[in-house]
Each structure stands twice: as C-alpha cells, then as structure tokens.
Amino acid sequence: MKYRWLELSEHIASALKLVAQIMKEIPHVRKEFRLIVDQIYLIGLQSLPLIFVTAISTGMVMALQFGNGLARFGGIPYVPRLVTVSILREMGPVFTSLMLAARVGAGLAAEIGSQVVTQQIDAYWALGSSPIRKVVLPRIIALFVAVPILCAFSNIISILGVYIISVFQLNLDGPYTLSKIGDGFTLENFSSGFFKTFFFALIIGLSSCYFSLRVSEGTREVGIATTKAVVTASVLILVGDFLLTKLFLLL
Amino acid sequence: MTLIKVLHFAKSYGNKVVHRDINFSLQKNEIxxxxxxxxxxxxxxxRSLIGLEKPSHGSIFLFNENTQDFSEEQWISIRKKISYAFQGGALFDSMTVFENLAFPLQEHSSLSEQEINQRVVQILKEFNLDEALHKYPNQLSGGMQKRVGLARAIMLDPEVLLFDEPTAGLDPLNTETVKKMILQLKLKGVSGILVTHDMPVAFDICDRIALIDGGKIVTVSTPQEIIQTKDHPILNFSKGLPIFTKE
Structure with a gap:
C-alpha cells in the first residue's frame, strides 16, 4: 500500500514536471504553427466520421430510451427538451472526449512511444532541439483547439438524432420538436458542457504524452503505455466531469 | 588540446551498476x-557525454567546462559542437530525408531557405545520397538510414562526433562506405568517439582504442601497440578469448 502511494506521488511529480516543461516552451509556440495545423488536421478533421457516428447514435438512443420511459406517464412531449439538455450538459462533452481519448489518445501514445524506442525523441535533444516543443506542445494545442470544436459538432449531430427519433418514431410535430429543442439549447446549458472540453483536451494530451515519454525500451512498453494513457484519460475524464459539474453548480 | 575529459565516471540504474570508474580523454583531431x-x-x-544521461558519480568536462551544473541552454549550445550519430539513424519518420537534414540548420542557423536547400543537396551529394532527397526514412535501406543519420549529424559542422556503432548490421559494401565517410570527416579535422564491435573498422579509423570491461576502461592503446603486443587485451577480446590471460 505504501509502495502504491509512493508510485502515485512519483507519477504526479513527473506529470507536473512535464507540465512545467510544456509551459516553458509556450513562448516558442508561434514557430511551430505548421506542426500545430498538421496536428489539428490529424486529430480534428480525421476524427469527424467517428464523432458523427457516436453522436448520432447517442442522440437517437437517448431519445428512444427517454421516449420509452416517459410514455407511461404521458411525458413524450418533454423528450426533445430533456434529451437536448442532457446532451449539452453531459453526454456530448463526455462521450466525445471518451471517444477522442480512445482514438487520438491511443494514437498519440503509440506514436510518441515508438519515437522513444527508435531514439527519435533523443535525436531532438541531441540536435539541440526539444521534443517537448516539437512533439508534445503541438499535439496538446491541437487537442485544445480540436476537442471543443468536435464537441460542438457532436452536440449538433446528437440533437439531429433527437429530432429524427422525436418526429419519426415518437410522432411529435416537427416545428414543436424544434421549438422544444430550442428551449433546451440555452447558452447556459451549452457553455456548462462546452467549457469542460478544454479540461478534457488537456487530460487526453497530457496522459498520452506523459505515459509515452516514459517508455524506456521495447515495443511491449509502447503497448503498455498506450493502454495506461487511454485508461487514465478515460477515468480522469469521468471523475473530472463529476468535479467540474459540482463546481459549475456551485457557481 | 583536450576536447572531452571524463573523470571517475560511474553510472548505475537502481542496483544495476553499469560503470564503476571510467577515465579517459579525447584530444583534438583524434578518433x-x-x-x-x-x-x-x-x-x-x-549518451552521457551529450547530457542524455546523468552520471551517478564523477565528472565530464567538455571543452574544459564541467557539465555537472549545465543548464538546458548550455547543453543546447554544446550539442551544436558535439554531435551524435545514432545506431539506427534515429531519423524523424514524419519528415523526408531533405527535411531531416534541414532540421538542424532551421533550428540553429540564420541561413535562408535557399542556402539551407543548397547545403542539404551538397551534403547529400558528398554522401552519395542524392537519390534519397524526397524519400521518407521507411523507404530507405538500413545502410542508407545510417548514412543519412551520419549526414544529419554533421550538418552544423560539429567539432566532435559521437558514433554509436555506425557499421553494425551493415553488409561489407555499406560498411566500407560508412568507414570512408568517417575517414573523410577525420581528414576535415573532426574529432570523435567511435563505439563499435567491428575490429577492422576500429583499426582503420581510430588513433587510440579503449576497452571497457567490468565498468572500467581496462586498456587504452594505439592500433600499432595492440598489433605488436602479444596477448594484448584488445586482441584477446576481438578473438573472443579471456581479456587477461594468466602467465
């Protein structure tokens, strides 16, 4: 037990050291504009199909389940507003971030881990450069830009799914459904979910980079680091969501 | 003139002792x-010589400066003068050969894009690698990757080159090419440390050869001394015999 606590405190100290190294490189970020744009393309645009499928499924399933549950109480007319609020506040940001932790987090951890094994990370240092500036920072910034945008996209697609089920399955009137969705789509509901995604982006980026940079040898360690990065990011997203929700409710 | 001086260098990982007491120096124009x-x-x-590993004990002097309390900025400055040619090339796999070679110049020189282009093309020609210009590392053979890695290491005209097994795993033709490349650099006045298992290469290139055993340097000799001495530890090592024979 004592060993576990020591290990955890060592992880926290090393992660904070990585954060400090990243902060130190932020003034040089303008030089890496091209690398950041490349990463936004890889992380953001290439994740669109996955986010589309996840979002539309989530919206449709939630509308179906709420419709089924509320039908007994004559509550079907409440479905569009209720599900829209759930999506904007919780489901959209959390599901999008979890999917990105799996797709992007795993990809980044495997990529950087392989760069460690093939000594490319050492080569950055040896050439008088910094892998934190060249590898880590562009990916973290790209996530910081892409995750909120993908979350907004995911919210809209999910709500489209809600509309489809409400109109074609629950037989609600189209304009009525749209107006109820509009009632739920307030700035407060949208922003309380949207702002969480900046924290989730940091969690995905930091856990991927942190675990992959700790790979010391062999491809087996790359696999282990990738698993740790995805599991840690997923758990921290869920725990962080609870804490941030609590915080927003207090404000 | 002494470029590198290592005094009582020791390195351990946990309980595993790698080096106990390493002492040596590298002079100018010496391999x-x-x-x-x-x-x-x-x-x-x-790796310790360019700050990729920290010594557990002892001191490393580079250009007469003790590296013990070097800041990151001091290491960056030193790494322009001491370059490292990695065993597998360590080429950036997201960049073409051209971009790999241009990288050190873009990072550290004030050359224009056109001047960088000219310099990269010139180096690639010198190393007979011009056909690889726009290829990615995964499109190159192992031998070519090593040569490109070597070319990248000299882009900033370093004073010292650290070669980590530059001929390991190469066929005789590629070994000969890499050997000639290192000899060319030596003629240009580049000093270096060559880690190798390849005895003919070591004998052809090196001015002195050191043998590490049991975490210490057990002997440092010139190739002539090694050949002329009966039961020399380095000769024994190369033949797979016990390093020190009992009289």
Missing part, C-alpha cells in the same frame, strides 16, 4: 575507439 562486450555500457557512456 577514439570504444570497445566492449554487449551491455558493457558503451552507448550509455556516449
């Missing part, structure tokens, strides 16, 4: 060979 069995810590020693 020093480092021999030793697998796992004897030759690469760890090279």
């Amino acid at each position: 020093l060979g480092l021999l030793g069995g697998s796992g004897s810590g030759k690469s760890v020693l090279l």
Whole structure:
C-alpha cells in the first residue's frame, strides 16, 4: 500500500514536471504553427466520421430510451427538451472526449512511444532541439483547439438524432420538436458542457504524452503505455466531469 | 588540446551498476575507439557525454567546462559542437530525408531557405545520397538510414562526433562506405568517439582504442601497440578469448 502511494506521488511529480516543461516552451509556440495545423488536421478533421457516428447514435438512443420511459406517464412531449439538455450538459462533452481519448489518445501514445524506442525523441535533444516543443506542445494545442470544436459538432449531430427519433418514431410535430429543442439549447446549458472540453483536451494530451515519454525500451512498453494513457484519460475524464459539474453548480 | 575529459565516471540504474570508474580523454583531431562486450555500457557512456544521461558519480568536462551544473541552454549550445550519430539513424519518420537534414540548420542557423536547400543537396551529394532527397526514412535501406543519420549529424559542422556503432548490421559494401565517410570527416579535422564491435573498422579509423570491461576502461592503446603486443587485451577480446590471460 505504501509502495502504491509512493508510485502515485512519483507519477504526479513527473506529470507536473512535464507540465512545467510544456509551459516553458509556450513562448516558442508561434514557430511551430505548421506542426500545430498538421496536428489539428490529424486529430480534428480525421476524427469527424467517428464523432458523427457516436453522436448520432447517442442522440437517437437517448431519445428512444427517454421516449420509452416517459410514455407511461404521458411525458413524450418533454423528450426533445430533456434529451437536448442532457446532451449539452453531459453526454456530448463526455462521450466525445471518451471517444477522442480512445482514438487520438491511443494514437498519440503509440506514436510518441515508438519515437522513444527508435531514439527519435533523443535525436531532438541531441540536435539541440526539444521534443517537448516539437512533439508534445503541438499535439496538446491541437487537442485544445480540436476537442471543443468536435464537441460542438457532436452536440449538433446528437440533437439531429433527437429530432429524427422525436418526429419519426415518437410522432411529435416537427416545428414543436424544434421549438422544444430550442428551449433546451440555452447558452447556459451549452457553455456548462462546452467549457469542460478544454479540461478534457488537456487530460487526453497530457496522459498520452506523459505515459509515452516514459517508455524506456521495447515495443511491449509502447503497448503498455498506450493502454495506461487511454485508461487514465478515460477515468480522469469521468471523475473530472463529476468535479467540474459540482463546481459549475456551485457557481 | 583536450576536447572531452571524463573523470571517475560511474553510472548505475537502481542496483544495476553499469560503470564503476571510467577515465579517459579525447584530444583534438583524434578518433577514439570504444570497445566492449554487449551491455558493457558503451552507448550509455556516449549518451552521457551529450547530457542524455546523468552520471551517478564523477565528472565530464567538455571543452574544459564541467557539465555537472549545465543548464538546458548550455547543453543546447554544446550539442551544436558535439554531435551524435545514432545506431539506427534515429531519423524523424514524419519528415523526408531533405527535411531531416534541414532540421538542424532551421533550428540553429540564420541561413535562408535557399542556402539551407543548397547545403542539404551538397551534403547529400558528398554522401552519395542524392537519390534519397524526397524519400521518407521507411523507404530507405538500413545502410542508407545510417548514412543519412551520419549526414544529419554533421550538418552544423560539429567539432566532435559521437558514433554509436555506425557499421553494425551493415553488409561489407555499406560498411566500407560508412568507414570512408568517417575517414573523410577525420581528414576535415573532426574529432570523435567511435563505439563499435567491428575490429577492422576500429583499426582503420581510430588513433587510440579503449576497452571497457567490468565498468572500467581496462586498456587504452594505439592500433600499432595492440598489433605488436602479444596477448594484448584488445586482441584477446576481438578473438573472443579471456581479456587477461594468466602467465
């Protein structure tokens, strides 16, 4: 037990050291504009199909389940507003971030881990450069830009799914459904979910980079680091969501 | 003139002791060979010389400066003067050969894009690699990757080059090419430390050869001394015999 606590405190100290190294490189970020744009393309645009499928499924399933549950109480007319609020506040940001932790987090951890094994990370240092500036920072910034945008996209697609089920399955009137969705789509509901995604982006980026940079040898360690990065990011997203929700409710 | 001086260098990972007491120096215009069995810590020693590993004990002096309290900025400055040619090339796989070679110049020189282009093309021609210009590392053979890695290491005209097994795993033709490349650099006045298992290469290139065993340097000799001495530890090592024979 004592060993576990020591290990955890060592992880926290090393992660904070990585954060400090990243902060130190932020003034040089303008030089890496091209690398950041490349990463936004890889992380953001290439994740669109996955986010589309996840979002539309989530919206449709939630509308179906709420419709089924509320039908007994004559509550079907409440479905569009209720599900829209759930999506904007919780489901959209959390599901999008979890999917990105799996797709992007795993990809980044495997990529950087392989760069460690093939000594490319050492080569950055040896050439008088910094892998934190060249590898880590562009990916973290790209996530910081892409995750909120993908979350907004995911919210809209999910709500489209809600509309489809409400109109074609629950037989609600189209304009009525749209107006109820509009009632739920307030700035407060949208922003309380949207702002969480900046924290989730940091969690995905930091856990991927942190675990992959700790790979010391062999491809087996790359696999282990990738698993740790995805599991840690997923758990921290869920725990962080609870804490941030609590915080927003207090404000 | 002494470029590198290592005094009582020791390195351990937890309970595993790699080096106990390493002492040597590198003079200007000299190539020093480092021999030793697998796992004897030759690469760890090279990595320590450019700050990729920290010594557990002892001191490393680079250009007469003790590296013990070097800041990151001081290391960056030193790494322009001491370059490292990695065993597998360590080329950036997201960049083409051109971009790999241009990288050090873009990072550290004030050359224009056109001047960088000219310099990269010139180096690639010198190393007979012009056909690889727009290829990615995964499109190159192992030998070509090593040569490109070597070319990238000299882009900033370093004073010292650290070669980590530059001929390991190469066919005789590629070994000869890499050997000629290193000899050319030597003629240009580049000093270096060569980690290798390849005895003919070490004998052809090195001015002195050191043998690491048991975490220490057990002998440093010139190729002539090695050939002329009966039962020389380095000759014994190369033949797979016990390093020190009993009289």
